[in-house]
Amino acid sequence: MSACSPMADLATPRIADPSEASLVAVAYSGGRDSTALLHATARQARALNDAGASLQVLALHVHHGLNTCADDWLAHCESQCETWAQAGLPIRFRSARLEGRPAAGQSVEAWARDGRHAALAAMSAQAGANLLLLAHHQRDQAETLLLQGLRGAGVAGLAGMPAQQWREGLCWARPWLDLPREALEAYVRAHQLTHIDDDSNGDPRFARNRLRLSVWPALLEAFPQAEASLAQAARWAQQSLALQQEVAAEDLRRLLSINGLAVTELLALSPARASNALRAWLALQSGRPAPASLLQRLMRELPACKVGAWCCGAGELRLYRGRLQWRVRASEVAAAEASALTTTEIDLSALGYHPLPAWHGGWQVDPVASGGLACDRLKNLQMRARQGGEQFQLKPAGTLRSLKKVYQEQGIPAWQRRGPLLFAGDTLIFVPGLGLDARFSAAAGEPQVSLAWHEMAGDERA
Numbered sequence: 296m297s298a299c300s301p302m303a304d305l306a307t308p309r310i311a312d313p314s315e316a317s318l319v320a321v322a323y324s325g326g327r328d329s330t331a332l333l334h335a336t337a338r339q340a341r342a343l344n345d346a347g348a349s350l351q352v353l354a355l356h357v358h359h360g361l362n363t364c365a366d367d368w369l370a371h372c373e374s375q376c377e378t379w380a381q382a383g384l385p386i387r388f389r390s391a392r393l394e395g396r397p398a399a400g401q402s403v404e405a406w407a408r409d410g411r412h413a414a415l416a417a418m419s420a421q422a423g424a425n426l427l428l429l430a431h432h433q434r435d436q437a438e439t440l441l442l443q444g445l446r447g448a449g450v451a452g453l454a455g456m457p458a459q460q461w462r463e464g465l466c467w468a469r470p471w472l473d474l475p476r477e478a479l480e481a482y483v484r485a486h487q488l489t490h491i492d493d494d495s496n497g498d499p500r501f502a503r504n505r506l507r508l509s510v511w512p513a514l515l516e517a518f519p520q521a522e523a524s525l526a527q528a529a530r531w532a533q534q535s536l537a538l539q540q541e542v543a544a545e546d547l548r549r550l551l552s553i554n555g556l557a558v559t560e561l562l563a564l565s566p567a568r569a570s571n572a573l574r575a576w577l578a579l580q581s582g583r584p585a586p587a588s589l590l591q592r593l594m595r596e597l598p599a600c601k602v603g604a605w606c607c608g609a610g611e612l613r614l615y616r617g618r619l620q621w622r623v624r625a626s627e628v629a630a631a632e633a634s635a636l637t638t639t640e641i642d643l644s645a646l647g648y649h650p651l652p653a654w655h656g657g658w659q660v661d662p663v664a665s666g667g668l669a670c671d672r673l674k675n676l677q678m679r680a681r682q683g684g685e686q687f688q689l690k691p692a693g694t695l696r697s698l699k700k701v702y703q704e705q706g707i708p709a710w711q712r713r714g715p716l717l718f719a720g721d722t723l724i725f726v727p728g729l730g731l732d733a734r735f736s737a738a739a740g741e742p743q744v745s746l747a748w749h750e751m752a753g754d755e756r757a
């Protein structure tokens with residue numbers, strides 16, 4: 296495969312061979328880079344189809360409704376795809392238009408990015424695509440690292456953009472992240488591709504534009520290797536981030552119980568390791584990175600506290616009997632209860648996070664080696680609110696007991712008993728806070744997954 300082959304090196308647990316995927320989505324803004332990526336992907340799909348595969352490429356365009364030229368860009372993208380399709384490339388086109396405007400004080404860039412991501416995810420899901428390609432390249436990665444550094448980011452920010460990442464059952468992949476911008480320019484020239492030029496790229500109100508226009512030319516002149524070196528620095532940061540996450544997961548396995556995080560044991564760790572574990576736990580609880588100020592405060596105050604409460608997004612942290620617990624605030628719980636009265640049919644067979652805004656949370660599905668739910672049981676499940684009278688078996692050698700009794704025995708506080716229950720038909724199979732009903736634990740060697748219910752923080756629910 297050539298250096299510009301967009302589907303090279305995209306091996307993932309689910310798509311080991313790209314020819315197995317019948318639909319590959321490409322995020323197509325109409326700009327130079329995504330035009331090149333879409334064209335190269337479609338050409339490669341056609342070559343694979345000639346060799347017997349059956350691949351379709353889905354070009355996904357998002358109309359942000361911000362620029363007066365946005366209608367023209369949409370029309371350009373649609374007509375370009377039509378032209379390519381007529382020339383025999385296996386391309387289909389879809390678009391979505393963002394509604395509303397950024398709120399007063401909200402960053403336009405952040406609003407557009409969040410809306411675009413949601414629209415791309417929704418269009419991919421609707422079409423049945425689980426691989427979405429983005430045209431970021433090495434220069435974008437180098438810029439991201441610089442911008443994050445200038446904001447004072449930690450390792451997670453300095454790691455830049457991942458080459459691939461599963462979110463909500465969709466693999467977001469950047470196959471050209473290691474390619475210099477010049478390689479894409481050369482591809483566009485070689486194939487005489489036409490693309491749009493977004494005039495807002497010259498607007499110095501946006502930090503990335505200021506970096507591109509003023510800083511980058513001077514930087515390159517003084518340090519010609521800057522792009523490759525910064526991208527390499529992001530790769531080292533990605534490795535460090537992975538290591539931090541592994542250490543945090545190991546520590547949390549020891550420190551966590553159903554009653555929360557053991558504070559004495561946490562503080563017995565080195566300060567760096569303790570704040571690493573705390574950061575990971577807070578992010579798991581609230582579904583988003585914890586503010587650095589909260590983390591610093593907790594590290595300072597916890598050693599001197601026996602009881603305490605701290606605000607954390609829409610949630611609240613409580614220290615009680617040596618354990619730190621996180622809970623959604625009472626008003627949020629009431630809203631969640633009100634919306635949780637109906638049965639929701641759900642298919643959890645895709646790995647990753649499945650958001651359920653109406654239930655104010657989502658399911659995280661991860662592969663495990665043992666103690667999980669068999670993969671062939673993940674379709675046709677139902678979520679229901681607790682009605683009373685449910686039966687649950689906690690241990691393999693135990694008996695079926697009333698859920699209420701199991702909650703009491705395990706010391707689960709009332710506010711942790713509100714997550715939705717997961718049923719297969721009439722049988723309760725999973726309870727947030729308690730886990731999987733032991734009768735449904737998959738046999739050793741069987742493909743299986745772990746399930747976890749995460750409540751969303753309030754600002755995620757908007």
Ligand SMILES: Nc1ncnc2c1ncn2[C@@H]1O[C@H](COP(=O)(O)OP(=O)(O)OP(=O)(O)O)[C@@H](O)[C@H]1O
Nearest residue numbers: 322323324326327328329330355356357429430431
């Ligand atoms: N409006 C959009 N519709 C669909 N995908 C988009 C859109 N804007 C950006 N993307 C995707 O995100 C990637 C990075 O976005 P960025 O804003 O850096 O690109 P761009 O300058 O708009 O266009 P390009 O990267 O195509 O030159 C794009 O390469 C493309 O894959």
